[in-house]
Amino acid sequence: MENKKELRNWLDAYNLDHPLVIGGPCSAETEEQVVKIAHQLKDSDATVLRAGIWKPRTRPGNFEGVGALGLKWLQRAKEETGMKIATEVANPHHVELALEHGVDVLWIGARSTVSPFIVQDIADACKGIDNPVLIKNPINPDLSLWLGAVERFYTADVKNLGVIHRGFSTYEKTKYRNIPEWQIPIDLQNRFPDLPLILDPSHIAGRRDLIFDLSQTALDLNFDGLIVETHYDPDNAWSDAAQQITPDTLIQHMKDLKIRKEVG
Template sequence: MKIKNWYSDKKPWIITGPCSAETEDQLLDTVTQLVDNGFDTIRAGVWKPRTRPNSFEGVGEIAFPWIKKAKEKFPHIQFAIEVASAEHVELALKNDIDILWVGARTTVNPFNVQEIADAVRGVEDKPILIKNPINPDLALWMGALERFDAVGIKKLGAIHRGFSTYQESIYRNIPLWQIPIELKSNFPDLLLINDPSHIAGKRELLFEIAQKAMDLQYDGLIIESHRSPNEAWSDAAQQLTPKALKEMLDSIKIREKSFPNKDFKNELEGIRDQIDETDKELLEVLSRRLELVKKIGQYKKEKNVAIFQLDRWNKIIENRPVWAKKLHLDADFIKSIYQDIHDESIRIQTEIYNEE
């Protein structure tokens, strides 16, 4: 798949608007406030795929005349909506929607993705943006993009909206930044947009996430804004007023994409060399630890002892974060590292048990 860089307008690209189009007055008033604050790419949910059937699921196609009125009032704006079926695509194209995005619950199902891809075959002038699947599966995300590339869509982009988890987290959907970074590594020219609203789930975290996205050189943000966020029919806690959104975005720092001068680059390269040497030492230590794991595996096998020892694991996961704090390391970070090390230890010992 050969992704081309097609977006050349001002960056970052901000797509904003209410989670849902609720009423004609709510939509037109919100759009007016957004335009007054300098925004020109508007999002609004027409259909809202919800987890529970009794939740507000959007007003449906009755929203299209409202969108038409907004575009007539402000001819320069573009409108983006989510589509989850071929029927949605047909209605969106019929009503001159400018940008379509595929939601996380749809991306997770290749059959649905292919249905939508077939429905937009030959539509070359409209951007198609693909949200990551709800589960952290890079291959599934890439597969969705490949399906749209295969039907000739030239204006492709990806939206990072975080991933569902059963783990306790301050986020509604954990970011797992390494996954979109790997996606961008595979497709350097792919337009990558961050969705702080659905990662955060609450407005007080929006700035932190948006700033990190800009620090990681995302191309834009899709972020929810409502004239009266607390009265929103869906996702009230994560929306901002248009004015508050403008103020937040004005405070975000946009970093340089290249080094300002040769001396700065040389100094940075020197620090990176030190990091490389430290990483070699880390890997050597990790290799020694796993060699000890192999010895433990052999000993357990000889004594016919179970691989997993709960008391030992509880001791490790309890005291390593304590050791980490003394070294000014984040305890949760260290805990996650040891969980991965433990998984690898179990795998190694299982291989030893399965040997003839």
């Protein structure tokens, strides 16, 4: 990874591996669930635990997250396992609460990235922080909107930025929940070669049997990490059940994936 050394300074600063592996449930459901999954992942390649506590859902009536209460559960998981913790922030208040509770990595969801005023508000709330902030692509295949969000965070002096490719909405029926349109993240990487690029195969796939191949494609394309939804009882997860895999499956995937050690 010699020629990309500088861009990964923040991975080193946070003592994070390359590729960076983030695992954990779509949603924090109960304290026991969060802590149990953290223990199942703690000795694996996944060094960061993800769990959504504020869940912007496309349609009302679905589970919208446990809210701030979940921060304590994440904190306990961190204390017990030593894993870093990550959650989605969708407004400045979320940022403030997450930072107060020791959340290490913040991510901006695909439904927030579409909205420049929201992105600006969140970026302002993050001003000058050292915590890694990962910006998901907007749900629509619009590179400019994604770039615009990255620029707003750069301008707010958030230095440890990364981006997450989670696929794009389409009205067509495809095998994917969100089509990968690989050219878009590749174009973004060409524009911002110093930005760590992470794949979210879970939200692209929408079904667990596609996760492995998507992950391999991303690693072959020189992505810098994976964020994978992981639950000990995927079928009964409170959100995104069809696409979650067990911690054991994630551990097995990390053994089976071919990881490039060199960048050409």
